Amino acid sequence: MGETMSSTAPAAGHGPGAEVGKRDFLKLVAASGAAVLGASLVWPFINSMEPSADVLALGSVEVDLAPIPVGQAITVLWRGKPMFIRHRTDKEIKEAQDVTLAQLIDPSFPALDSDRIKAKHDQWLVVIGICTHLGCIPLGNKPTDPRGEWGGWFCPCHGSQYDTSGRVRHGPAPLNLALAPYAFTTDTKIQIG
Amino acid sequence: MRAATLLTLLAGLALATPAVAADEIELPTQKWSFSGLFGTFDRASAQRGFQIYNQVCSNCHSMKLGYYRNLTGIGVPEDMIKVIAAEKMVPTIADDGTPAERPATPADHFRSPYPNEKAARAALNGALPPDLSVIEKARVGGSDYIADLLQGYGDPPPGMKIGDGLYYNKYFPGNQIAMPQPLQADAVTYSDGTKATLEQEAHDVATFLTYMANPELEQRKRLGVKVVLFLLAMCGVTYAVKRQVWSDVH
Amino acid sequence: MAGLHKSDIKNPVLNWIDTRLPVLTMVQKEYGVFPTPRNFNYFWNFGALAMVVLMIMIASGIFLAMHYTPEKTMAFDSVEAIMRDVNYGWLLRYGHANGASMFFIVVYIHIFRGLYYGSYKSPRELLWMLGVVILLVMMATAFMGYVLPWGQMSYWGATVITNLFSAFPLVGEWIVHLLWGGFSVDNPTLNRFFALHYLLPFVLVGVILFHVAALHVTGSNNPLGIEPKGPQDTLPFHPYYTMKDSFGICVFLVIYAAVVFFAPNLFGEPDNYIPANPLSTPAEIVPEWYFLPFYAILRSVPDKLGGVCLMFGSILVLFVLPWLDTSPVRSAKFRPIYQKLFWVLLLACVVLGVVGKHRPEGIWVVLGRVATAYYFLHFLVILPLLGKLERPLPLPESISRAVLGHGGGGPLPSGAAAAKPMEKA
Numbered sequence: 001m002g003e004t005m006s007s008t009a010p011a012a013g014h015g016p017g018a019e020v021g022k023r024d025f026l027k028l029v030a031a032s033g034a035a036v037l038g039a040s041l042v043w044p045f046i047n048s049m050e051p052s053a054d055v056l057a058l059g060s061v062e063v064d065l066a067p068i069p070v071g072q073a074i075t076v077l078w079r080g081k082p083m084f085i086r087h088r089t090d091k092e093i094k095e096a097q098d099v100t101l102a103q104l105i106d107p108s109f110p111a112l113d114s115d116r117i118k119a120k121h122d123q124w125l126v127v128i129g130i131c132t133h134l135g136c137i138p139l140g141n142k143p144t145d146p147r148g149e150w151g152g153w154f155c156p157c158h159g160s161q162y163d164t165s166g167r168v169r170h171g172p173a174p175l176n177l178a179l180a181p182y183a184f185t186t187d188t189k190i191q192i193g
Numbered sequence: 194m195r196a197a198t199l200l201t202l203l204a205g206l207a208l209a210t211p212a213v214a215a216d217e218i219e220l221p222t223q224k225w226s227f228s229g230l231f232g233t234f235d236r237a238s239a240q241r242g243f244q245i246y247n248q249v250c251s252n253c254h255s256m257k258l259g260y261y262r263n264l265t266g267i268g269v270p271e272d273m274i275k276v277i278a279a280e281k282m283v284p285t286i287a288d289d290g291t292p293a294e295r296p297a298t299p300a301d302h303f304r305s306p307y308p309n310e311k312a313a314r315a316a317l318n319g320a321l322p323p324d325l326s327v328i329e330k331a332r333v334g335g336s337d338y339i340a341d342l343l344q345g346y347g348d349p350p351p352g353m354k355i356g357d358g359l360y361y362n363k364y365f366p367g368n369q370i371a372m373p374q375p376l377q378a379d380a381v382t383y384s385d386g387t388k389a390t391l392e393q394e395a396h397d398v399a400t401f402l403t404y405m406a407n408p409e410l411e412q413r414k415r416l417g418v419k420v421v422l423f424l425l426a427m428c429g430v431t432y433a434v435k436r437q438v439w440s441d442v443h
Numbered sequence: 444m445a446g447l448h449k450s451d452i453k454n455p456v457l458n459w460i461d462t463r464l465p466v467l468t469m470v471q472k473e474y475g476v477f478p479t480p481r482n483f484n485y486f487w488n489f490g491a492l493a494m495v496v497l498m499i500m501i502a503s504g505i506f507l508a509m510h511y512t513p514e515k516t517m518a519f520d521s522v523e524a525i526m527r528d529v530n531y532g533w534l535l536r537y538g539h540a541n542g543a544s545m546f547f548i549v550v551y552i553h554i555f556r557g558l559y560y561g562s563y564k565s566p567r568e569l570l571w572m573l574g575v576v577i578l579l580v581m582m583a584t585a586f587m588g589y590v591l592p593w594g595q596m597s598y599w600g601a602t603v604i605t606n607l608f609s610a611f612p613l614v615g616e617w618i619v620h621l622l623w624g625g626f627s628v629d630n631p632t633l634n635r636f637f638a639l640h641y642l643l644p645f646v647l648v649g650v651i652l653f654h655v656a657a658l659h660v661t662g663s664n665n666p667l668g669i670e671p672k673g674p675q676d677t678l679p680f681h682p683y684y685t686m687k688d689s690f691g692i693c694v695f696l697v698i699y700a701a702v703v704f705f706a707p708n709l710f711g712e713p714d715n716y717i718p719a720n721p722l723s724t725p726a727e728i729v730p731e732w733y734f735l736p737f738y739a740i741l742r743s744v745p746d747k748l749g750g751v752c753l754m755f756g757s758i759l760v761l762f763v764l765p766w767l768d769t770s771p772v773r774s775a776k777f778r779p780i781y782q783k784l785f786w787v788l789l790l791a792c793v794v795l796g797v798v799g800k801h802r803p804e805g806i807w808v809v810l811g812r813v814a815t816a817y818y819f820l821h822f823l824v825i826l827p828l829l830g831k832l833e834r835p836l837p838l839p840e841s842i843s844r845a846v847l848g849h850g851g852g853g854p855l856p857s858g859a860a861a862a863k864p865m866e867k868a
Contacts, residue, residue: 023437026430026433026434026437027434029430030427030430030431030433030434030689033423033426033427033430033431034427034689036423037423037424037427040420044530044531044534044535045502045506045531045535047530047531048506048509048510048529048530048531048532048535049506049509050530052510052524052528052529052530052532053262053527053528053529053530054260054300054524054528055528057260057262057299057300058300230705258520258523258524258527259527263527323717324718326523327523327716330708330713330716331713331714331716331717332713333713335713366726406716408527409526409527409533413533413534413537413704413707414704414705416534416704417700417701417703417704417705418704420700420704421697421700421701421704424693424696424697424700425697427693427696428690428693428694428697431686431689431690431692431693432690434686434689434690435686435687435689435690438682438683438686439683439686439687442481442678442683
């Protein structure tokens with residue numbers, strides 16, 4: 001606000017020291033009040049840009065797994081992203097579990113198959129179906145789709161290949177397919193998000 | 194200056210009243226839990242009102258701007274909302290592309306009884322039941338008007354001719370309404386055991402519809418009290434600073 | 444290094460900026476030390492208040508625009524989604540809608556202050572005319588803004604007002620179709636009104652910059668209407684008027700908050716919560732309260748073109764006010780007859796507002812015509828004559844004399860020269 005202009009002699013009152021103290025205190029109260037007012041005015045504007053209630057309500061989706069036969073996969077939209085849900089065969093499960101970290105392009109956690117599935121539900125793999133290279137949607141859900149050498153998914157854009165646990169085994173993708181939070185609400189239903 | 198204040202006050206009063214018809218209908222008013230500076234929605238009353246909407250009104254009236262999840266605002270637990278929603282079938286598209294139906298979820302809008310305006314009019318002799326999402330704000334008299342309307346049916350005064358397909362209502366502008374009396378005593382059995390007189394039903398429906406039109410009301414008034422009190426304090430502070438700054442001039 | 448501004452700022456970083464773009468020196472000069480008459484009353488707060496309201500409207504408007512959809516099947520629902528789903532959306536919407544009403548209240552008081560104290564007189568004619576431009580831009584912005592929620596009043600208000608332009612001979616129909624983008628108010632109308640409603644407030648900011656710049660050339664008027672003669676008549680804007688304005692802003696905010704939080708639909712029409720229906724005309728088509736006086740003038744004249752001309756004329760007449768009023772005295776304080784007629788004018792405007800609210804039948808038609816007649820009589824006949832015929836009260840010698848010394852417009856000590864009203868500072 002700049003310096004205060006004191007034009008004429010200070011008003012009659014209790015001595016200049018106390019006068020200045022009273023003046024400063026009042027100014028401090030006024031300034032801090034103005035600051036609080038300003039901040040509380042700004043907050044609703046910023047908050048209004050955060051996801052609104054209707055967006056948040058669609059932030060989680062329930063999926064019934066019962067109709068998915070063994071060996072098949074479906075794609076479900078969650079928060080605008082494709083989710084691959086695969087009902088893995090015993091062979092696919094074993095192949096996924098047998099892989100060691102040393103064999104992986106991206107060994108960062110979660111890379112072991114046990115970290116990428118829910119305990120007691122290892123036949124279900126739920127991953128975000130977006131190639132970690134440049135964002136295409138890999139093929140492999142339909143029985144007629146190419147699945148690549150490791151039996152998982154094959155990205156047609158630049159040739160990245162993923163295994164039956166959604167981990168990248170052939171580039172140019174640098175990372176494994178991402179995971180999303182989900183939980184089993186019953187043995188045959190999951191809630192994603 | 195005094196004349197100015199008086200003039201402006203008069204003008205304000207004259208302008209604040211809505212444009213009135215030559216024959217003004219007097220609306221009886223009642224006490225509402227949500228009026229005043231500290232008003233809140235009577236949860237029990239609003240839930241009873243929803244029960245009536247769900248069982249009676251929703252057969253003809255849509256409320257398509259509301260969501261089932263809005264019921265949390267009147268205290269309905271989330272798992273109960275899931276059940277309530279799932280009882281209604283809402284349109285969707287089947288995998289083969291044909292229109293189909295699926296159970297509603299809390300994230301869905303309230304199910305509309307008719308897919309579009311023409312279907313509603315065809316089913317109801319040309320009348321279109323208005324959507325109820327903001328009806329409380331869309332009518333002069335608001336909550337009082339809704340409650341009065343629901344209780345305003347009866348015999349027309351002697352000599353008044355009621356048109357075909359219309360019914361006499363004391364509070365409807367023009368006195369002839371296309372909606373037959375929707376509620377009577379015991380039209381529903383309240384799940385909380387309250388006696389379902391017509392007066393009670395009307396009050397509860399009006400409370401629920403006021404909530405649906407103003408879901409932000411409680412937050413708004415709570416925040417309002419804090420804001421106005423803070424600003425009044427700031428008025429005091431800034432006035433003191435002003436007086437102090439001007440003390441060497443006056 | 445020729446051309447760099449020589450800055451007096453102490454801080455080295457700020458000094459670097461200031462020598463290359465003297466904004467800081469400018470703020471110091473225009474809002475820091477600017478000599479302002481010491482005798483302002485609280486009616487001089489309203490210009491600053493109008494600035495504050497404009498800032499609120501622009502901020503709330505931009506954030507509303509993040510969620511609003513300007514398409515006829517989605518507009519109403521998008522506004523309701525703002526009210527229900529967007530965090531603090533209800534606050535943004537109610538703040539913006541009621542802010543418009545507040546804007547007009549503040550600006551109307553600001554204008555009437557100008558009328559009472561003669562702020563439109565030389566050398567402030569251009570300042571005044573820029574103000575009238577501001578009023579016109581505000582009215583256009585508000586009119587288009589009201590259409591955006593696409594309620595019944597939005598649609599039918601737009602239909603009535605755009606139809607008015609067809610009254611103009613030859614080009615009338617073409618103008619209407621240009622505004623509509625079709626054969627009636629419809630989706631193209633809504634879309635272009637949204638684009639223009641977003642644009643005009645920034646045009647407004649530009650006009651206001653000119654308005655304030657013009658003010659800073661002439662300096663402010665004051666309740667006595669006599670020019671400051673020296674530093675004894677003025678005070679630096681900061682801290683005297685920054686603090687007084689801060690207090691005024693707080694008082695304004697209390698009233699604004701009371702409306703937004705506790706009576707947010709006080710100024711509104713219930714019919715606008717009914718989605719627009721081109722096949723169903725509401726029983727009463729009423730514009731927002733701040734347009735009611737103009738609506739009344741429009742309906743006072745039985746002829747369509749006449750009504751349109753008088754309605755626009757009521758604002759255009761304000762443009763030439765500095766030349767219509769012939770009195771050499773500025774402030775109504777020293778013009779006893781003008782002072783009384785000012786209140787009559789204000790009463791006429793209030794009556795016009797009330798008339799605009801009612802259906803044009805019976806007593807309302809008569810009142811509307813009488814008030815319209817007086818309005819134009821006041822500006823076109825009374826003011827030019829009054830300046831010549833009225834005997835003003837003697838003016839005080841100077842502002843500081845009047846404020847500090849020996850009282851206001853009493854007789855001057857012999858030999859002292861009365862302040863000439865139109866003197867430059």
